[in-house]
Amino acid sequence: MYAANLLTTVIGALINLTGPGHYIKWGFIQMSLANLILIILMIVVLFLAIVIPFPHRSGGKR
Amino acid sequence: MIDEKEIQIDRSEQDDKAIEHQWTTKLRKKVEGELPPNKLLPDTQPAYVSSWIYVFGVLTLSALGVVAVSGGILALFGPSWWQQSPEGHFVNSLHLWSVELFFFFMVVHLWGKFFMAAWRGKRALTWISGAVAFLVSIGAAFTGYLSQQNFDSQWISTQGKDAMNSIGIGAFFNLMNFGQMFMWHILLLPLLVVVIVGIHIVGVRAKGVVPPIGSLPNKEDYAKPWQGKVRPYDIIKEGTIAVIIVSLLTVALSVVFSSPDKPPLTIQRWAKADPTDFVTTAASELAGTSFSGSYGPPYNNGTGAVQYLGPISLQKIAGVRIPINSAYDFVLQPLSIVPNNPTLKAALKTYESASPATQTLWNNNFAKADSKLMVKGNEIAVPKGNYGPIPMLMDNMLKLANTGALDAALENSHQFYGTDYTKPLLFMADGNYMASLATQDHLTGNQWGMMNETDKWPGQPWLWLYTMWYQIPPMSTSGNADVLVMSIMVLLTIGFASIPFIPGVRSIPEKVGLYRLIWRDYYKDQKS
Numbered sequence: 001m002y003a004a005n006l007l008t009t010v011i012g013a014l015i016n017l018t019g020p021g022h023y024i025k026w027g028f029i030q031m032s033l034a035n036l037i038l039i040i041l042m043i044v045v046l047f048l049a050i051v052i053p054f055p056h057r058s059g060g061k062r
Numbered sequence: 063m064i065d066e067k068e069i070q071i072d073r074s075e076q077d078d079k080a081i082e083h084q085w086t087t088k089l090r091k092k093v094e095g096e097l098p099p100n101k102l103l104p105d106t107q108p109a110y111v112s113s114w115i116y117v118f119g120v121l122t123l124s125a126l127g128v129v130a131v132s133g134g135i136l137a138l139f140g141p142s143w144w145q146q147s148p149e150g151h152f153v154n155s156l157h158l159w160s161v162e163l164f165f166f167f168m169v170v171h172l173w174g175k176f177f178m179a180a181w182r183g184k185r186a187l188t189w190i191s192g193a194v195a196f197l198v199s200i201g202a203a204f205t206g207y208l209s210q211q212n213f214d215s216q217w218i219s220t221q222g223k224d225a226m227n228s229i230g231i232g233a234f235f236n237l238m239n240f241g242q243m244f245m246w247h248i249l250l251l252p253l254l255v256v257v258i259v260g261i262h263i264v265g266v267r268a269k270g271v272v273p274p275i276g277s278l279p280n281k282e283d284y285a286k287p288w289q290g291k292v293r294p295y296d297i298i299k300e301g302t303i304a305v306i307i308v309s310l311l312t313v314a315l316s317v318v319f320s321s322p323d324k325p326p327l328t329i330q331r332w333a334k335a336d337p338t339d340f341v342t343t344a345a346s347e348l349a350g351t352s353f354s355g356s357y358g359p360p361y362n363n364g365t366g367a368v369q370y371l372g373p374i375s376l377q378k379i380a381g382v383r384i385p386i387n388s389a390y391d392f393v394l395q396p397l398s399i400v401p402n403n404p405t406l407k408a409a410l411k412t413y414e415s416a417s418p419a420t421q422t423l424w425n426n427n428f429a430k431a432d433s434k435l436m437v438k439g440n441e442i443a444v445p446k447g448n449y450g451p452i453p454m455l456m457d458n459m460l461k462l463a464n465t466g467a468l469d470a471a472l473e474n475s476h477q478f479y480g481t482d483y484t485k486p487l488l489f490m491a492d493g494n495y496m497a498s499l500a501t502q503d504h505l506t507g508n509q510w511g512m513m514n515e516t517d518k519w520p521g522q523p524w525l526w527l528y529t530m531w532y533q534i535p536p537m538s539t540s541g542n543a544d545v546l547v548m549s550i551m552v553l554l555t556i557g558f559a560s561i562p563f564i565p566g567v568r569s570i571p572e573k574v575g576l577y578r579l580i581w582r583d584y585y586k587d588q589k590s
């Protein structure tokens with residue numbers, strides 16, 4: 001019973017995305033909010049990947 | 063490894079010379095020279111590889127692995143499993159989110175490599191193979207969306223077919239043929255992606271990671287092995303950690319958001335929901351005036367949707383390859399299989415034996431009465447007029463649709479197993495009901511629908527450029543929009559893959575200067 005409940009929880013969405021989507025309109029550009037979030041996330045991740053310092057380990061001459 | 067010096071080899075000098083010239087020997091020596099084990103599985107790497115931007119390559123590869131495993135499980139159990147069982151739907155969610163992660167990481171990886179001008183030092187092939195891998199992956203994902211078997215798949219296939227038809231490949235790559243698209247998705251395109259990604263990885267390992275801009279005195283030096291500082295690098299450990307992270311992210315996203323599952327539209331559902339639209343569409347199919355009926359190649363010799371690139375129509379050159387006669391295929395043939403209905407049989411005989419002029423007169427009269435058409439239950443009512451047997455035929459079309467028999471009749475006209483949905487999809491797309499559902503979900507062309515998914519899920523944002531061209535004049539108003547957009551995309555694709563060879567464009571990374579941030583540790587080290 002517990003296993004069945006766990007399975008139902010895992011395979012059902014915690015956040016339900018069913019229903020009319022939200023869309024952004026800017027001039028002739030139209031985009032779903034979900035797509036826009038993905039694109040913004042990509043830009044943010046690129047920025048963070050560049051600016052966050054990479055952990056250093058001592059390097060030596062080969 | 064066998065040391066040839068330690069064993070007695072009984073062969074002549076002539077044999078040795080012959081062996082030296084063997085294709086196998088030459089290939090082995092080339093592989094040994096280009097890819098010794100310490101390059102394939104290195105334990106150190108140049109010290110300048112010191113930025114988080116470098117992890118996106120291995121994250122992309124890991125996501126590809128999760129895509130392959132989740133796709134493999136879906137293939138193992140088959141299409142009805144992911145459609146009908148919660149477990150199957152969950153694995154479908156894993157597949158969807160691993161694909162989203164794959165593209166996410168690949169795009170960041172690609173941007174990073176662009177700003178590092180990673181094609182320097184004879185690494186152009188690595189850039190080209192990466193660009194091609196990205197584009198083939200878009201194709202693989204697109205066929206995946208077509209294979210979902212939900213409303214999104216139906217709509218994408220009916221809209222995308224025009225682009226394929228406009229460049230003459232619609233009959234050979236038929237988006238409405240589920241069986242064909244499924245095979246492309248699970249075999250041909252993944253195979254191609256893996257081969258190209260393999261070439262890309264071999265290129266990266268053989269040539270090494272590109273040194274920082276300005277780190278070497280001569281342009282040629284960038285192609286030589288790095289002679290500067292190195293640091294320890296455990297490639298296997300890095301790969302394992304990346305796979306774990308991507309797997310956990312995929313599971314988390316699937317648990318939190320699941321995946322879309324808007325049921326497909328059937329002709330039965332359409333006929334019940336909007337019988338008037340169904341009947342007027344069926345009447346236009348009978349008259350041959352519907353979009354499909356007057357489309358042109360590859361379906362028939364109509365001219366309604368024939369596109370030209372200047373004076374050339376690739377669509378016409380490819381010719382009629384999937385013959386469709388809308389009157390026969392969508393109306394007369396399905397009605398002819400209705401059993402035990404002598405009145406219908408007589409109506410069919412009256413229509414088919416009438417002269418083309420009489421048929422046209424009946425069809426035109428019925429089309430004029432369209433606006434006054436009423437549907438009550440399974441029967442239609444039109445004002446009195448000279449329609450011949452058309453009202454009787456439409457009555458029976460509606461009955462056939464309402465029972466679900468028309469779906470089956472259009473799908474499997476001549477065979478038991480059916481995987482080709484060209485006819486029912488063309489028929490449904492000719493009506494207004496399917497488009498109204500697509501409009502609600504922002505899937506239509508003028509809504510940038512190609513990028514969108516049903517409900518609130520993200521779709522294919524990587525198609526933004528392709529979608530954008532349709533919104534801009536002259537494409538937004540042209541009858542040749544598809545062939546124009548496809549041509550632009552072909553040119554841009556060639557340009558994208560050829561960036562290492564395009565003066566001006568290939569210098570953008572140096573002008574933008576983001577590379578200074580990426581390699582700041584190296585430059586700081588050099589200064590000190």
